[in-house]
Amino acid sequence: MKEWLKNVRKGYGKKLVSIHAWNAWIVVILAISGLMLVGGFWREILGIGRVWLKWLHIIVGLAMLAPVVYYLILAGKHWKQLRNRPWQRVNTILVLALLVGWLLSGIVLWQFKLAGPRWSNAALLIHDLLTWVGLPYIIYHSITRTKWLKDPARRAVKNYYNFNTNSKYS
Secondary structure, eight states: HHHHHHHHHHHHHHHHHHHHHHHHHHHHHHHHHHHHOOHHHHHHHTTTTTHHHHHHHHHHHTTTTTHHHHHHHHHHHHHHHTTOHHHHHHHHHHHHHHHHHHHHHHHHHHHHHHHHHHHHHHHHHHHHHHHHHHHHHHHHHHHHHHHHTOGGGOSSSSSSOOOOOTTTOO
């Protein structure tokens, strides 16, 4: 097991960048589909297509489990790297809490017949609160990180793609 973890964690900087990108696209798809499912405007336009959109939302939501689990495998090494960056640690905990909260409440909503009305109503409230707090935070995070990533001195994970820093494209 230790050897397997060592192999998985090898080159973890590139893996963190990849996990971040996959997770970002998953959150974009979930945000758009979730907002369409909630909006009354889309209810009328989509009609029966709303059922397909709901299933897309569920499947992509379950797919979000993969980058979260993969990150948790790499988290020990990443956490050590962030030891002198308390605000990045806070950000990491906040993002993980959002993702895990969305996952768990989404699973309860998906399995509402098994969960019953009390759990389903609580899950819906939690899912909605996480969405209305989490989406603005993620939008803020995306905008500030884009600017932040342009400054190579501020990166916790160095760019491993060997771009020429003197190039007009960097």
